Amino acid sequence: METTSPRKMIFSRMAEMARALGNPHRLELLNLLSQGERNVDRLAELTGMSVANTSQHLQALRRNGLVDVRRAGKHAFYGLSNDQTLAALQALTALTEANSAAMQQILSDYFWNLDALEPVTRDELEARLGEGVVVLDARPEDEYALGHLPGAICVPDGTVETLLKTLPRDRTIVAYCRGSYCISSFRLVARLRALGYDVRRLEEGFPEWRANGRPVEEGRPDLRRA
Amino acid sequence: METTSPRKMIFSRMAEMARALGNPHRLELLNLLSQGERNVDRLAELTGMSVANTSQHLQALRRNGLVDVRRAGKHAFYGLSNDQTLAALQALTALTEANSAAMQQILSDYFWNLDALEPVTRDELEARLGEGVVVLDARPEDEYALGHLPGAICVPDGTVETLLKTLPRDRTIVAYCRGSYCISSFRLVARLRALGYDVRRLEEGFPEWRANGRPVEEGRPDLRRA
DNA sequence: GTTACGTTCAAGTGTTTCATTGAACGTGGC
DNA sequence: GCCACGTTCAATGAAACACTTGAACGTAAC
Numbered sequence: 487m488e489t490t491s492p493r494k495m496i497f498s499r500m501a502e503m504a505r506a507l508g509n510p511h512r513l514e515l516l517n518l519l520s521q522g523e524r525n526v527d528r529l530a531e532l533t534g535m536s537v538a539n540t541s542q543h544l545q546a547l548r549r550n551g552l553v554d555v556r557r558a559g560k561h562a563f564y565g566l567s568n569d570q571t572l573a574a575l576q577a578l579t580a581l582t583e584a585n586s587a588a589m590q591q592i593l594s595d596y597f598w599n600l601d602a603l604e605p606v607t608r609d610e611l612e613a614r615l616g617e618g619v620v621v622l623d624a625r626p627e628d629e630y631a632l633g634h635l636p637g638a639i640c641v642p643d644g645t646v647e648t649l650l651k652t653l654p655r656d657r658t659i660v661a662y663c664r665g666s667y668c669i670s671s672f673r674l675v676a677r678l679r680a681l682g683y684d685v686r687r688l689e690e691g692f693p694e695w696r697a698n699g700r701p702v703e704e705g706r707p708d709l710r711r712a
Numbered sequence: 713m714e715t716t717s718p719r720k721m722i723f724s725r726m727a728e729m730a731r732a733l734g735n736p737h738r739l740e741l742l743n744l745l746s747q748g749e750r751n752v753d754r755l756a757e758l759t760g761m762s763v764a765n766t767s768q769h770l771q772a773l774r775r776n777g778l779v780d781v782r783r784a785g786k787h788a789f790y791g792l793s794n795d796q797t798l799a800a801l802q803a804l805t806a807l808t809e810a811n812s813a814a815m816q817q818i819l820s821d822y823f824w825n826l827d828a829l830e831p832v833t834r835d836e837l838e839a840r841l842g843e844g845v846v847v848l849d850a851r852p853e854d855e856y857a858l859g860h861l862p863g864a865i866c867v868p869d870g871t872v873e874t875l876l877k878t879l880p881r882d883r884t885i886v887a888y889c890r891g892s893y894c895i896s897s898f899r900l901v902a903r904l905r906a907l908g909y910d911v912r913r914l915e916e917g918f919p920e921w922r923a924n925g926r927p928v929e930e931g932r933p934d935l936r937r938a
Numbered sequence: 939g940t941t942a943c944g945t946t947c948a949a950g951t952g953t954t955t956c957a958t959t960g961a962a963c964g965t966g967g968c
Numbered sequence: 969g970c971c972a973c974g975t976t977c978a979a980t981g982a983a984a985c986a987c988t989t990g991a992a993c994g995t996a997a998c
Contacts, residue, residue, distance in 0.1 A: 499808055500808045501734050501738075503804060504731070504804060507727070507734075508731035513726055517723070525944080538945090538987085551811025559995070560944050560996060561945090562945065570803075573803055576803075578726055578729060581797065582729045585794070585797075586725050586776070589722060731955090735956085751974080753974065762957080762958075764958075765957060785966065786966065787974070
């Protein structure tokens with residue numbers, strides 16, 4: 487009996503890694519973690535899974551080096567391990583988008599027609615950050631607190647109204663959210679456009695911005711700022 | 713029965729795709745197919761699987777759009793469907809290499825040419841430019857004309873064949889292209905490796921090389937040179 | 939100490955995936 | 969038409985996976 491060839495072993499290891507990505511819940515966890523680290527409880531709440539189940543999926547990800555855990559007091563904070571993970575997720579997204587008619591259908595049904603307006607590129611936005619562009623962050627408060635674009639205003643779903651008084655009509659507005667498949671910034675843009683503002687969407691989302699080495703700011707949101 | 717959210721549907725679809733990659737045999741098939749199309753029989757022979765099993769795995773890949781089939785007479789020739797597939801494989805490799813100590817162990821234990829799997833650094837290449845290293849530029853002609861590595865040969869996609877006669881088998885070859893997210897040089901390396909050449913990839917691509925202040929040459933390509 | 943809480947582990951159950959076998963299908967040569 | 973060949977399909981049993989439950993562990997507060 488010959489020992490299995492190193493070639494086979496490598497393919498096996500790669501297959502294990504792929505299988506670690508091969509579960510919707512784990513992908514959702516990774517997607518959440520790409521926003522910033524979270525503890526098990528919060529992840530369970532956000533995904534609607536039981537805590538035990540969440541923990542087990544996190545273990546599976548950890549076994550494969552996809553997430554890191556940092557312990558602080560009674561909490562275990564999970565986060566993406568490294569940039570390869572985010573890159574692989576993006577590759578998987580692109581792959582699925584390209585090869586799956588079903589996915590294209592979903593995208594065109596829910597997202598595509600919402601974005602007739604061309605997104606702002608990261609380069610463009612960064613270059614104009616000093617020129618008085620108003621940047622809106624459409625994610626929930628806690629994700630905002632973990633990191634956001636410099637000067638961005640936190641405008642989670644449903645809070646647009648409180649913002650309207652202070653939002654200048656004569657400045658360009660750029661909104662962003664979690665990423666390509668997050669609908670929050672689409673909604674925000676649609677809402678403000680309907681009210682006559684000059685709003686555009688940032689391409690991709692916050693994780694990609696940070697992974698790109700762009701400037702990031704942290705801290706609690708100040709909802710009154712504009 | 714509630715309608716599942718589009719977000720969940722997307723994660724499900726992505727997970728399916730990841731699971732399609734989550735089997736050593738399928739990865740081996742994809743790896744073989746990245747070097748050119750093959751029929752079922754030959755793939756079964758190359759992988760040591762039964763024909764029926766090979767066929768079933770190919771069906772699984774085909775369901776997910778990872779491979780295409782072309783029928784010619786009694787033969788069905790399978791091949792990679794598109795560039796996203798290759799890019800995803802590349803990302804999966806990088807991910808596994810980065811996150812799996814086991815994989816690193818296998819590589820260092822069995823692969824004498826461990827560094828053949830790793831890219832050549834800019835420093836290393838520049839130091840060896842005078843020592844008869846053959847440098848291949850995998851970008852389109854017009855980009856080559858605007859600037860390339862000193863002595864580099866222009867080998868755009870699909871032109872490898874014309875090069876084979878003049879390419880020396882006893883010299884180290886280094887290929888590069890546009891950068892990290894360009895797969896031309898990967899393809900070129902894969903193709904030439906399959907033919908038995910000693911080929912490696914330059915880390916990053918030409919823009920990074922130039923931005924780094926390394927020597928650059930300009931002018932039209934001479935496709936005959938070697 | 940004891941208690942409360944967040945997290946992890948282990949066992950049980952239903953579902954999915956994998957390889958094998960043997961048969962069926964479709965095309966080209968006779 | 970008939971056969972040969974390459975490929976695909978369907979059914980089986982074995983293995984791996986997902987989710988639940990309930991218990992165990994470790995830290996912080998009392």
